[in-house]
Each structure stands twice: as C-alpha cells, then as structure tokens.
Amino acid sequence: MRRSLAxxxxxxxxxxxxxxxxxGQQSDRWKAWPSSRMPGPTAAxxxxxxxxxxxxxxxxxxxxxxxxxxxPAVSMRMIIGAGxxxxxxxxxxxxxxxxSLLDQGTATRTSEEIADTIDFVGGALGTGAGTDLSYVNVLxxxxxxxxxxxxxxxxxxxxxxxxxxxxxxxxxVLSALQVNAQDPxxxxxxVIDRLxxxxxxxxxxxxxxxxxxxxxxxxxxxxxxxxxxxxxxxxLAIVGDLTPEEAFAGAEKTFGAWPRRDLPxxxxxxxxxxxxxxxxxxxxxxxxxxxxxxxxxxxxRHRDYDAFNLAVRVLGGEGANRLQRVLRSERSLTYGAxxxxxSLKQAGGIVAETDTRSEATGEALRIVMDxxxxxxxxxxxxxxxxxxxxxxxxxxxxxIETPDAIAMQVLNVLFYDLDVKTLQTYRERxxxxxxxxxxxxxxxxxxxxxxxxxxxxxxxxxxxxxARAGVSDVERIPIDEVDLxxxxxxxxxxxxxxxx
Amino acid sequence: MxxxxxxxxxxxxxxxxxxxxxxxxxxxxxxxxxYELRTLDNGLTVIxxxxxxxxxxxxxxxxxxxxxxEREGRSGFAHLFxxxxxxxxxxxxxxxxxxxxxxxxxxxxxxxxxxxxVFWNTxxxxxxxxxxxxxxxxxxxxxxDEDRFKSEREVVKEERRMRVDNQPYGRLQEHIYAQxxxxxxxxxxxxxxxxxxxxxxxxxxxxxxxxxxxPGNATLVIVGDFDTASALDLVQKYFGPVPKAARPLARNxxxxxxxTAERRVTLYExxxxxxxxxxxxxxxxxxxxxxxxxxxxxxxxxGQSSRIHRRLVYQDRLALAAFGQxxxxxxxxxxxxxxxxxxxxxxxxxxRALISELDRIRNExxxxxxxxxxxNQFARDYIIGRESIQQKxxxxxxxxxxxxxxxxxxxxxxxxxxGITKEDVQRVARTYFTPESRLVLTILxxxxxxxxxxxxxxx
Numbered sequence: 001m002r003r004s005l006a007x008x009x010x011x012x013x014x015x016x017x018x019x020x021x022x023x024g025q026q027s028d029r030w031k032a033w034p035s036s037r038m039p040g041p042t043a044a045x046x047x048x049x050x051x052x053x054x055x056x057x058x059x060x061x062x063x064x065x066x067x068x069x070x071x072p073a074v075s076m077r078m079i080i081g082a083g084x085x086x087x088x089x090x091x092x093x094x095x096x097x098x099x100s101l102l103d104q105g106t107a108t109r110t111s112e113e114i115a116d117t118i119d120f121v122g123g124a125l126g127t128g129a130g131t132d133l134s135y136v137n138v139l140x141x142x143x144x145x146x147x148x149x150x151x152x153x154x155x156x157x158x159x160x161x162x163x164x165x166x167x168x169x170x171x172x173v174l175s176a177l178q179v180n181a182q183d184p185x186x187x188x189x190x191v192i193d194r195l196x197x198x199x200x201x202x203x204x205x206x207x208x209x210x211x212x213x214x215x216x217x218x219x220x221x222x223x224x225x226x227x228x229x230x231x232x233x234x235x236l237a238i239v240g241d242l243t244p245e246e247a248f249a250g251a252e253k254t255f256g257a258w259p260r261r262d263l264p265x266x267x268x269x270x271x272x273x274x275x276x277x278x279x280x281x282x283x284x285x286x287x288x289x290x291x292x293x294x295x296x297x298x299x300x301r302h303r304d305y306d307a308f309n310l311a312v313r314v315l316g317g318e319g320a321n322r323l324q325r326v327l328r329s330e331r332s333l334t335y336g337a338x339x340x341x342x343s344l345k346q347a348g349g350i351v352a353e354t355d356t357r358s359e360a361t362g363e364a365l366r367i368v369m370d371x372x373x374x375x376x377x378x379x380x381x382x383x384x385x386x387x388x389x390x391x392x393x394x395x396x397x398x399x400i401e402t403p404d405a406i407a408m409q410v411l412n413v414l415f416y417d418l419d420v421k422t423l424q425t426y427r428e429r430x431x432x433x434x435x436x437x438x439x440x441x442x443x444x445x446x447x448x449x450x451x452x453x454x455x456x457x458x459x460x461x462x463x464x465x466x467a468r469a470g471v472s473d474v475e476r477i478p479i480d481e482v483d484l485x486x487x488x489x490x491x492x493x494x495x496x497x498x499x500x
Numbered sequence: 501m502x503x504x505x506x507x508x509x510x511x512x513x514x515x516x517x518x519x520x521x522x523x524x525x526x527x528x529x530x531x532x533x534x535y536e537l538r539t540l541d542n543g544l545t546v547i548x549x550x551x552x553x554x555x556x557x558x559x560x561x562x563x564x565x566x567x568x569x570e571r572e573g574r575s576g577f578a579h580l581f582x583x584x585x586x587x588x589x590x591x592x593x594x595x596x597x598x599x600x601x602x603x604x605x606x607x608x609x610x611x612x613x614x615x616x617x618v619f620w621n622t623x624x625x626x627x628x629x630x631x632x633x634x635x636x637x638x639x640x641x642x643x644x645d646e647d648r649f650k651s652e653r654e655v656v657k658e659e660r661r662m663r664v665d666n667q668p669y670g671r672l673q674e675h676i677y678a679q680x681x682x683x684x685x686x687x688x689x690x691x692x693x694x695x696x697x698x699x700x701x702x703x704x705x706x707x708x709x710x711x712x713x714x715p716g717n718a719t720l721v722i723v724g725d726f727d728t729a730s731a732l733d734l735v736q737k738y739f740g741p742v743p744k745a746a747r748p749l750a751r752n753x754x755x756x757x758x759x760t761a762e763r764r765v766t767l768y769e770x771x772x773x774x775x776x777x778x779x780x781x782x783x784x785x786x787x788x789x790x791x792x793x794x795x796x797x798x799x800x801x802x803g804q805s806s807r808i809h810r811r812l813v814y815q816d817r818l819a820l821a822a823f824g825q826x827x828x829x830x831x832x833x834x835x836x837x838x839x840x841x842x843x844x845x846x847x848x849x850x851x852r853a854l855i856s857e858l859d860r861i862r863n864e865x866x867x868x869x870x871x872x873x874x875x876n877q878f879a880r881d882y883i884i885g886r887e888s889i890q891q892k893x894x895x896x897x898x899x900x901x902x903x904x905x906x907x908x909x910x911x912x913x914x915x916x917x918x919g920i921t922k923e924d925v926q927r928v929a930r931t932y933f934t935p936e937s938r939l940v941l942t943i944l945x946x947x948x949x950x951x952x953x954x955x956x957x958x959x
Contacts, residue, residue, distance in 0.1 A: 027710075029743055033590050033641045038600070039629040045555040045725070070553065071883045072528045111814070112805065119803035120869065122876030141528040141880060168817065175773065175820040175842055182668050182772045285770070288658070288666040319602045329595055332654035335662050355662050387603050394605015397624055401554045402887045 047397045049423045052410050053244050057252060059260045060232030064410045065247040066239045068403035072142045074240035075404055076152060079415060080134045082228035084206030085346065086266065091220055092485075093208020097166075097173055098221045099129035102136060104165040107158040111165055118151060127155065131206060132345045133415065134228075142241045149254040156229060157258060161221045173213050180207070184290040184456040187281055187479065188353070192292035194484050195279065195452035196349045198272040205484055212485070230261045235414050237407040268346050271296055274450040278474045279489060280466070281482060282459035289361040289457030293368045294351035295447045300343035300416045306429050307437040308341060308350075308445055310388060314438065315339040315375050316352055319391025320384070322371050327354055333364045345416070350446070358458045362465030365453070369471075373448040380438045393427040530882045532911045535896060536728050538735075542744045543716030546735050547896050547907060549723045551889055557625040557724030560893040561635050562901050564719070565712035566615040567690040568753055568831065575685075576692010577700055579612040580656050581708050585619065586610075587648040590641035594648065597634050604630070612690055615830040616901055622890060625725035629734055636738040639718065642709055646702050653697055660691045668771045672838070672943070676777055679765050680834055680939050684756035714745035721897045723889040756781070756832065762938045768946045773820060774847045777941040778854040779836035782932045785828040786903045789931065791916050792924040793835060797826040798874035799866050799925070800837070800857060805873070807857050808837060818845045818853055830902055835932065847942045855940070862929040865922040878917045 053065045087094045103125055104111040118125040123140040136156050140148040180186040190205040197203030207213075236255070238247040274295045298308055316323040316339025323337035337354035352372070356364040380388075400406050413420050422429070455462060459476050466474055475489070483491040535549040570577045588594045601608040606623030621631045664670040674689045681687030688696075720739070722731055759781055783789045801808045801824040812822040824837035837858065839850040886892050899910035 027706075030590060030641045032743070033637075033741070036591055036633070036637075038591075039633050041604075041624075041626040042629065044624065044626045047555050071530065071887055073880070073883050112810070115804035115810075119805040120873045120876065122873070122878070122880035124803075124880070139880070139884065141876070141883065143528050168814070171817065171842065172820065178843070179668060179772045179820070179840075182770075184666060286666060288661040290666075318607075319605070328655055332651045333658070335655055335659040355658070355666070357658065357661060387599075391602050391605050394603075394624060395607070396605065397554055397556050398605065398607065398622060401556060401889070404887075 047400075049409075049426075050400055050406050052406060053248075054410070054414070054420070055248055057231065057256055059256065059258055060230075061251070061255050061258065062235045062414055063248060063251045064235065064237040064407055064414070065244045066237070066403045066407045066410070067242065067244060067247075068239065069241050072241050073139065074142050074145045074148065074238065074242055075139045076137065076148060076236065076238050077407070077411065078136045078152060078156060078234055078236045079411060080156075080229055081132065081233045081415070082224070083129045083131050083133045084204070085131050085201040085268075085344075086224070086228060087201065087204065087206075087208075088220075090212065091208075091216060092204045092212040093173065093206070094216055094220055094224055095129035095134060096207050097169060097213065097216055098224050099127050099134045100169045100173070101161055101165055101221065102127040102155045102159045104169060105160040105162050106154045107160060109154060114151065114155070117147070121147060123148065125151065125155070129206065131202060145242060145246070145250060149250050153254045153258075156234075159225060161218055161225075163218060166218055166221065170213060170216070173207060174210060177207055177210055177213065181482070182479070184281075184283060184286065184288075184355075187482065188290040188292045188454050188456045190484060191279055191281065191456075191482070191489065192294055192351055192452060192454045193349075194489065195277055195454065196271070196274075196294055196296055196351070197347065200269055200271040200347065202271070202344060202347055202349075209483070209485055227264050230263065231255060231258045232260045233263055235411055237411050239403045239407045271347050274447040274452070276450045276452075276473075278453040278466070278471055279455070280459055280462060280474050280476045281454070281456040281479050282476055283456055283479045284458055284460070286456070286458045287358060288355050289358055289364075289455050289462055290353075290355050291361070291365055291368065292351055292353050292454040293365070293372065293451050294349055295445075295451055297341055297348040297350045297445050298343065299346060299348050301345075301418060302343075302348075304441050304444070305343060307433050308441045309343075310392070310430065310433050311375065311380075311438045311442050312339050312341045312350055313392070314380055314384065314388050315371060317388075319395070320388040322375075323352060323354065323368060326367055326371070327356070327364060331363075331367070333357075333360050333367075337368075358461040359465075361455060361457060361462045362469035362471070365455070365466070365471065366469040369448065369451060369453075372446055372451060376439075376442045376446045376448055379435050382435060385433075385435050385438065389430050389433070392430045396427055528883075529879060529914060530886055533892065533896060535907070536732070537900075537907060538732060540715065540736065540740055542740070542742055543714070544739050544742070545719040545900065545905075546732070546739075547719065547721045547900060548726075548728050548731055549721070549892060549896060550726060550728055551723055551892065552725050555625045555725045556622060556889065557628045557631075557722065557726055558620065558622045558889040558893050559628075559631050559635065560618060560620045560721045560723075560890070560897055561639075562719045562721070562897045563617045563619075563713055564615075564717050564901055565617055565708075566613050567688065567692075568614045568685040569712065569751065570685055570688070573696055574692075574700060574704060575688035575696040576656070576660075576690070577696070577704060577708065578617055579690055579692065580653060580697060580700060581705060582610050582612045582617050582619075583652045583656055584644075584649060584705060585638055585642060587645065587652060588643040589638040590643070591637050592634060597638065600630070600634065606631075613829070614686060614690055618897070620890065620893070628722070628726055628731065629738075632734050632738045635720070636742055639713060639715065639739070640742045642713065644702060644706050644709065649702050649705055653700070656692075657694060657697060660694065660697070664689070664691060669775065669840075671769065672775060672777075675767060675943060676779060676834070676836060676939075676941060679763065679941055680779055680781070681756055683754045684831065685753060686756070686831065686833060710746060711749060714749070715739065715742050716745055717749055719897055719901050721893040721900075723893040723896070753831070759937050759939075762935050762940070764940045764942075766942045766944065769943050770946050771943065772945065773843065774841040774945060775943045776839045776841060776847045776850045776854065777836055777939070777943075778851060778858065779834045779939040779941070780858070780932050780934070781832060781937045782826060782828070782835045784830060784832050786909070789928045790826075790828045791913070792920050792928040793826045793828065793932070794878075794917070795871070795874045795920050795925050796861055796929055797824055797835070798877050799870045800824040800861065802874070802877050807860070808854070811857060812839055812850065812853050816849075816853060817842060818850045822850075822854070824854075847944065851940055851942065855938075858929075858933045862926065862933045865926050868922070871920075871922055871925070875918055875920070879914075882914055
C-alpha cells in the first residue's frame with residue numbers, strides 16, 4: 001500500500017475565538033496596541049480549472065498536455081495500470097523490484113549510460129511502483145524534451161532486466177526491508193493494511209517480504225512487464241514550457257508505434273468483513289507508540305466517495321480534524337493526528353494515525369476510538385461542516401497553482417475512470433453535501449465496534465494501559481517476529497519463554 | 501510573474517568559455533524576479549513580488565533568530581517559541597490564526613532552522629488583508645501565558661520523540677553535530693534536548709520575544725496575486741504601528757575554533773545497519789568558496805552518475821544509500837558524506853571509500869563533463885525550485901536575510917555558479933577537505949557492541 005509518509009504538519013484548528021482580558025503582567029506594547037476586528041476580504045477573482053488537453057493515440061495511449069510557460073522546464077509522467085496489487089500470489093514485491101529495474105539498463109543503454117545521460121542534461125528520472133500502478137517520471141529543461149521522450153520510451157518499453165542488475169536491486173530491496181522492519185511507522189502501516197484488507201492484494205506489503213523477494217526470478221520480472229506494459233494500459237502527462245502541438249507530436253513520434261496488446265483479466269478476492277483485532281507490536285524501550293486505527297472503506301470510484309471523504313476530513317483531515325483538536329490542542333498528547341481515506345481501484349479503507357509517548361498510549365487510543373463512534377453517533381453541526389466545506393472549496397485555487405498539480409488531478413480522473421467534468425464541478429459537489437449525508441456514510445462505512453487496531457511500542461508499558469482503557473484480546477508480537485504472510489502475523493514460535 | 505524577461509544568449513558566453521563540453525544551448529535559464537523592496541520606519545523590511553498567474557497569495561515572515569541564538573542550556577528554545585506564536589495575541593485567540601486561515605481554504609505553518617524562524621500563509625488572494633492583520637497582531641502582542649506554554653512544551657516533546665528519538669537514524673544529525681562542534685551553538689539540535697526543553701521558563705519566552713520578535717529583526721516577503729501599491733498600503737497600515745525594539749539586539753554567538761587534528765569516534769545505537777560519516781568543517785553561505793563547494797557536492801552526490809553513488813552504491817555495493825552535501829548556512833558549518841553500510845560490508849571499507857572520493861576531488865581536477873553536468877543540475881534546481889509562490893518567497897527572503905540584505909543574490913547566484921571553473925573546485929577542496937578538519941564517525945548497531953564498550957565514546 002502507499003504510505004503517506006508526511007505526518008500532519010499543520011497546527012490545526014481550535015474553534016475557541018474568545019480572547020481573555022489581557023493579564024496584568026502584559027507589556028506596554030500590549031496596552032498601546034488597538035483592539036481590532038479581522039479585516040474582510042477584497043473582491044474575489046473568478047477561478048476555474050485551468051485548460052488542459054487529452055488525446056488518445058491509435059494504440060490506446062492517452063496523453064494529457066498542460067502548457068505552462070513561466071519556467072523553461074518540461075515534466076513528463078507515465079503511469080501504467082499495474083502495481084503491487086498485480087503481484088501474483090506468493091510473489092509479493094515483484095512490481096516494486098520490476099519498477100526499480102526499469103532505469104537500470106535497456107536494450108540500447110546500460111544502467112550507467114542512462115544515469116550519465118539524464119544527469120548530464122540536468123534532468124531527473126524516477127521509476128517505481130505503487131499499489132495499482134507503476135510509473136516513470138522524467139523532468140528536463142525544455143531544450144531536452146526530445147531526449148526525455150527517447151529515454152522514457154527506452155525505460156518503459158525495453159528494460160533489459162540484466163541478471164547482475166537484478167541482484168544489485170534485490171540486495172537494495174532486502175536491505176531496505178531490514179531497515180523498514182525496525183521503523184515503527186513502516187511496521188504500523190503494513191500491519192494495519194494487512195488487518196484491514198486481509199489477504200486481498202492491498203493487504204500484502206508492496207515491498208514484499210525477505211522470503212518473497214529472495215525467490216523472485218528474471219522470468220517473473222519479464223513476465224510482469226510483458227503482461228502489463230502496453231499503451232492501452234498507460235497514461236502519459238506532458239507538462240510545461242512547450243506547445244500542445246509539440247507535445248502531442250512528440251508523444252505520437254515516440255509512442256505511436258508501441259503495439260497495443262490484450263491485457264490479462266484478473267479477479268480479486270473480496271477483502272474480509274471487518275473484524276475487531278488489536279495487535280501490539282512490541283518494540284522494547286520505545287519512547288513513543290505508533291497508533292493506527294481503521295476499517296475497510298470504499299473504492300475511489302464510488303457514489304459515496306465525496307461524502308465519505310468529507311466525513312473523514314471532519315474526523316482527521318486538513319481544514320477540520322477533530323483528532324488533532326483533541327489529541328494535540330486540548331491534551332498535548334501528540335505532535336500530529338490525522339485520518340485518511342485510502343481509496344484505490346478495487347477497495348478502500350479509512351485509517352487514523354497518531355503517535356504518543358508510551359505512558360499515554362491507552363488514553364490516546366481511547367480518544368481515537370471514541371471519535372470513530374462519535375462521528376457515527378452524532379450529527380456534525382452546521383458550523384463544523386461549514387468550516388470543513390469552506391476549507392475544501394476555498395483551497396481550490398491553491399490546488400491548481402503548478403502545472404504538475406494540474407496534470408496530477410487530470411491523471412487521477414482518467415486513472416480512476418471518473419468523468420473529467422468532475423474537475424470543474426468540485427466546489428459544487430462539496431457544497432451539496434449535508435450533515436445527513438455525513439451521518440449516512442458514517443453509519444454505512446465506519447465500524448466502531450469492529451476496528452482494526454495496531455500499536456507499535458513498548459509492550460511492558462503499553463499493555464497495562466490497554467486493560468484500563470477497556471481494550472482486551474490484545475495480540476502481542478515481538479517486532480523481530482512479525483510475519484505478514486502468516487495468518488497469525490507471527491513467525492513460527494521459537495523455543496522461548498511463554499507469553500505472559 | 502508578470503513580464504518575464506529572457507536573458508539574451510550572449511550572457512551565456514561566460515559559461516561556454518569555461519567548458520570544453522557544452523550543451524548546444526545553455527540559454528535555458530530561469531526568469532528573474534521582479535520585486536519591490538521597502539523598509540518601514542520601525543525597521544521592518546518588506547519585499548513584494550507580483551505573480552498574477554493564480555488568484556492566491558503567499559506571505560512569509562522571517563525573524564532572524566534561530567537555534568544558534570539560544571543560550572547555553574536552552575537548546576530547542578527558538579523552535580519552542582515558534583510554537584508559542586500560535587497560542588494567541590491581543591486580537592486572536594488560542595490557535596485561532598490556524599483555524600481562521602483554514603476556514604478560508606488557506607494553509608499556514610511555520611518552521612525553525614539554525615538561523616531563522618519563518619511563519620507562512622498561502623491564501624486565496626482576496627484574503628491578503630486578513631493575513632497581514634494576523635501577522636502584525638502577533639508580532640506586536642503575543643500572549644505569554646504559563647499554562648499555554650507548559651502544554652505546548654509537551655507537544656514539542658512529542659515532536660522530538662517522533663522525529664528523533666523513536667526513528668531509526670533519527671539521531672544521526674545530532675551525533676554528527678555533537679561530535680563536529682565544540683563551542684558554536686550549531687553543536688546542539690534545533691529541536692533541542694528534553695532536559696533543556698524542560699528547563700525553559702515563561703521568563704525565557706518573554707525575554708526572547710522582546711529581543712528577537714521586533715520589526716527591525718524581521719523581513720516580510722509577499723508573493724502572488726496583488727497590486728504592489730495597494731499591498732504596500734496594507735503593510736503600512738497593519739505593520740506600521742508595531743513599535744520598534746525597546747533595546748538594541750546584541751548577538752554574542754561564540755566562534756568555533758579551528759579543528760586542528762582529525763577526530764575518529766565510534767558510537768552505538770539501536771539501528772539496523774551501521775552508518776559511517778565523513779565530515780569536514782567548511783565556510784558559510786555566500787562566501788566566495790561556497791559556490792565551488794556546492795559544485796563539489798553535486799559532482800559527489802547529485803544523481804546516480806555522481807561519484808559517491810556510483811562508487812559506494814553501484815560499483816562496490818558497500819552502501820544501501822550514500823550521499824554527501826555541503827550544509828552552507830549563516831555561520832561556518834559542515835560538508836558531510838554519509839553511507840549506510842550494506843550487510844556483509846564493513847564500516848571501515850565504507851569510510852575508506854568516502855575519504856578516497858573526497859581526496860580525489862582534492863588531488864585531481866574534476867572532468868569537464870562533470871563540471872558541465874553540475875552546472876546543468878544547478879540550472880534545473882533553480883528552475884524547478886521557483887515554481888510555486890512559496891518557493892519564490894523563500895528564495896527572496898533567504899537572499900535578503902542570509903546575505904546581509906543583498907536580495908539581488910536571489911538571481912545573481914545563477915551567473916556565479918555558471919562561472920565556476922574546475923580550478924575553483926579543486927582549490928576549495930584543497931582548502932577544506934584536509935585531514936586535520938576531518939571527522940570520521942562510525943555508528944554501529946548496539947547488538948554489535950562488546951559489553952564493555954556499550955557506553956558511547958567521545959563526548
């Protein structure tokens with residue numbers, strides 16, 4: 001699953017507006033300063049979603065162009081509609097390893113030649129895999145547009161998967177897994193996904209496990225690439241200081257001859273029904289506990305998405321965020337708390353996250369759980385809903401500032417098979433949502449009695465607090481024994497002392 | 501920005517003359533900033549730069565105070581104080597600044613570095629008056645309240661636990677600076693130590709505020725969709741009445757004495773893989789030597805074809821990750837290289853490889869192609885680093901605050917970089933990458949420590 005690495009950075013809202021009278025110890029500076037009211041806005045400028053163009057080549061490749069002439073650069077992103085979710089059973093980590101090899105040698109260039117070529121022109125080339133997609137990004141100054149197209153085509157269509165490069169990247173992935181296995185944020189993230197999605201592909205870590213990565217073969221890599229990398233399974237965005245004609249002509253010249261192919265038909269198992277499960281990953285000596293609480297939600301293309309997204313914002317999103325208000329502003333228990341909708345192609349989830357000092361784990365967890373219940377039980381007030389909607393609609397011009405941000409929104413719409421008209425109607429759609437809608441989707445999709453809960457922290461300190469917080473049936477797993485491929489999440493027990 | 505001016509190709513002859521291998525068209529270069537600079541009677545500097553492309557506006561208020569201004573025993577205080585600026589002022593309640601900005605769809609936050617504390621807001625442009633009114637209110641009348649101070653201190657402690665104490669490699673930077681510096685406050689981390697945070701008092705808050713949060717120590721940059729004349733009127737209206745400082749600002753920051761002998765230190769941490777750091781003391785941001793040092797950092801560590809990545813990660817497979825950077829800030833700081841050692845490889849081999857790459861920069865000129873690559877990468881950094889109004893404001897503010905009021909460096913450094921020669925790079929490498937100025941820091945997983953040596957060595 002995608003990990004949102006950025007913990008909440010914003011210092012968020014407290015609605016209290018009353019200003020207490022100035023204390024006696026305040027300075028002369030205070031006394032001399034006038035009391036005043038906040039000035040109102042000046043006249044607002046009309047703002048609409050900026051222009052873009054979409055064309056589809058004969059082979060099915062969809063091309064988005066956003067023109068922007070301020071800075072003399074061109075950025076290109078290609079997404080291919082297959083990622084870690086397409087890893088075959090038992091081959092977790094395949095898409096990730098495959099994508100890491102795309103720029104490590106092609107039919108015509110060695111790994112070192114690719115690096116020399118892109119670095120010399122001051123460009124940047126990145127490849128990778130997400131949950132539902134793989135990507136290749138290239139950024140260049142505008143005079144290197146032709147070179148960028150050529151390089152992108154080479155790494156997308158003709159990766160060599162040379163055995164020596166496979167071993168090099170495999171070692172990188174395995175070492176990264178070794179580091180990640182000790183990172184509480186990473187561990188909390190992969191375990192909560194596994195609880196929410198079970199053995200649906202979204203529950204399997206996209207980087208794989210040491211065992212699965214060690215077993216991947218060159219045939220696996222070539223096979224994945226052959227099956228999924230096709231123009232009719234890809235979208236290309238070209239953004240920056242060029243004309244639409246130059247952009248489309250470049251795309252046609254470079255990718256026009258890429259043959260279309262039939263894509264495999266895949267079926268996904270349904271994610272499991274939410275079941276209450278509490279997993280405590282023991283990291284002895286940890287000064288803080290990583291907390292994740294969530295349940296299954298809805299996929300991105302779903303009629304309730306807008307209302308559900310707004311409901312989750314009220315719980316823990318930018319511009320609203322009850323969790324941040326209670327956990328940080330009122331109780332000083334954390335630096336950041338948030339809740340996010342994970343809305344992907346096949347399924348989705350809702351996950352709240354925070355971290356707190358070990359001694360406060362029970363209290364913080366209780367608050368998070370109670371906020372899930374409250375959102376379902378009590379209607380959101382018009383004032384609170386109005387603020388959340390005002391943030392979402394008001395921030396619209398901030399979301400279209402850079403050409404890349406514009407292109408990403410168009411890419412998302414195409415990738416999730418949404419109507420491009422939704423880009424223009426964003427504010428109207430948000431404004432239509434009512435408090436009743438929020439309560440309806442909260443009742444439909446939140447399962448406060450069946451939450452998946454993951455805690456990564458010092459078990460000796462945390463366990464007694466959980467009992468006091470009314471959280472029972474805790475599965476305690478030492479961090480060194482976590483095994484995501486096992487139903488128990490735990491490697492077979494070695495001969496050690498029994499659990500308390 | 502309006503009316504972007506393209507610089508004619510002739511201006512780049514300088515560049516072409518300096519490199520045998522040159523791109524056919526080195527004319528791709530960033531547009532220049534167009535800005536107005538004013539100083540109010542109370543000493544506040546104001547820089548305005550119109551960019552009407554999207555109806556949003558960004559304000560960035562720099563106070564020239566950072567963690568290097570903290571006194572002994574108060575590490576972390578500048579950052580803790582930054583948090584206090586959100587706790588209310590005469591006309592704004594607790595956290596109201598943040599909630600008001602959010603309620604109009606804007607974003608606001610702040611950050612603290614070693615040298616400066618920066619408060620920023622991005623809002624739909626018709627709310628510029630509100631943002632200026634709020635920033636002026638807390639500059640003039642911060643609410644200093646014991647309960648709010650104590651509760652916010654707990655939030656900052658959680659921030660330290662999250663960013664530093666509870667993360668593998670979270671303390672890496674602290675270790676580097678604690679070992680490299682003896683006297684200068686750069687030796688302590690901006691986030692501070694738990695003990696020092698706990699020791700801070702409400703009196704410290706008041707004192708810090710009266711000393712540093714004064715108009716003469718502040719620079720306000722506004723970039724975005726506004727009319728300069730009207731925006732200046734607004735700035736005058738809201739910030740003009742903020743009184744001058746009651747007392748002069750005296751800075752007594754101790755200088756770091758030169759390091760005269762190589763330091764080698766081994767520490768232990770509960771981290772999965774060993775880390776090796778090779779660091780050298782260097783100069784400050786804006787010093788003539790700083791530009792070739794930036795070029796050296798690019799040759800060593802920008803992209804997969806850079807020397808450190810190619811040698812340690814790709815060819816010799818010594819490191820999971822390896823990089824180097826020149827931390828050029830207001831006072832002399834460090835050039836440091838880092839390798840996270842692959843299982844099966846030794847920290848000694850990784851350290852030798854890092855040292856040999858630094859030696860190579862010193863002992864032989866870099867290739868023409870490497871120099872040109874670094875310059876092209878610079879052009880890219882300049883260009884993509886100026887896409888958003890927040891980035892633009894940061895460049896203007898940084899130039900003014902860190903380069904002694906010379907805001908022209910925001911554009912001017914482009915030509916300085918393009919004029920750097922191979923000889924410049926080798927000269928600065930010889931000046932700074934000396935064995936006497938070197939720190940070699942090895943941090944091993946605690947499990948590897950022999951029982952008798954589990955206590956950290958060194959300081």
